[in-house]
Amino acid sequence: MPMLDHTHDATATSWVASANGHPDFPIQNLPLCAFSRPGEAARGGVAIGDQILDLAAPGLLPPELALAGQAPLNDFFALGAAPRRALRHLVFDLLRTGSTPRPSLLVPQAEAVLHLPMRVTDFSDFYAGIHHATTTGKMLRPDLPLSVNYKHLPIAYTGRTSSVRPSGTPVHRPNGQRKPAKEAVPSFGRSRNMDFELEMGIWVGQGSALGAGVSIAEAADHIGGYCLLNDWSARDIQGWETVPLGPFLGKSFLTTISVYVVTPEALAPFRVPLTTRPADDPAVLDYLLDARDQSEGALDLVLEAWIQTPSLPAPHLLCRSNSQALYWTPAQLLTQQASNGCDLNAGDLLGSGTLSGPTLDSAGSMLELSQGGRVPLVLPSGETRRFLEDGDTLELRAYGVRDGFAQIGFGPCVGTVTG
């Protein structure tokens, strides 16, 4: 579990001027990324203000950290927490005010192509947002919104890795088979009910061997970092195909993630107790229970979704939620993933599930915001939306705010529906 140290000092500043007061990437964050200038090979970097520190610059990193300069970053993250922490300390010393400025090591983010930071080796999407599960469950099963297993184990399905893409990738409206209740027979065609899901992604760093599992006490050490994740969802395709085996083509046409890996070290100031489980909920089985994880294993991060339509003068806030909507800690999700003995690898991606809050203005999907598609949203332009239309841009944001600490953020997770 990461500890607070001098890299979290709110008064620390950088000789990279744009970093100071930057809402996402001040010197207290230092997220990793894979980037290139157009036409160049991808390499590892660290976001600082509106710049990227080029970790592949000759002689910058000692041999034991050199893998951080190689993109994708799977091999570096596979080394685990200690080299990641050492890199953070090295980069912090290099960039802090008082060090010799080395602007030749910087590439402006505006001139860079940002790639997937790691090759996605596996992708599971959990369903651990308790408010989303409750609200959508009520739409389908008013008498029993949460399935009987929900409070006993973190529920997930295996997603598709081939269509995980970095922020900015255009969002094609998928074809699929759908059968609305009012239509007698199914038809094949473009989805009519395009939706987003506001999620966090958890990157596995250090892996585990086949058959070994990961104990809950050790699980936090296997988390390499975090990103935003938009589980684009074609609700009409999903609704027809899901019973009885679960999500498939209504989900797997595209998943967009933010491109910066925000490390557990950077998020140390925003750790909080897990509070979503009332005392009268079922007891957690021992393999998912660790006292330290329960007391500081949850995260307090603000999450937002913004929409921009061709007619809106500026992006419009659709919802503001919080990562404390998670019913389980990230460590519990990771331990559950490995609990049957499947091996984990650096680059495995775990989606949290939609992190809606308990109220309508904190709902992290159009399905919830339009109350099952029945009550269209009215935007400031006068336009209405049940689901997303072609030309709409959806952006997810996440940031941590706590008295006495610098605000840090995840960078954008954006996609425009192209039709």
Ligand code: CA
């Ligand atoms: Ca999802």
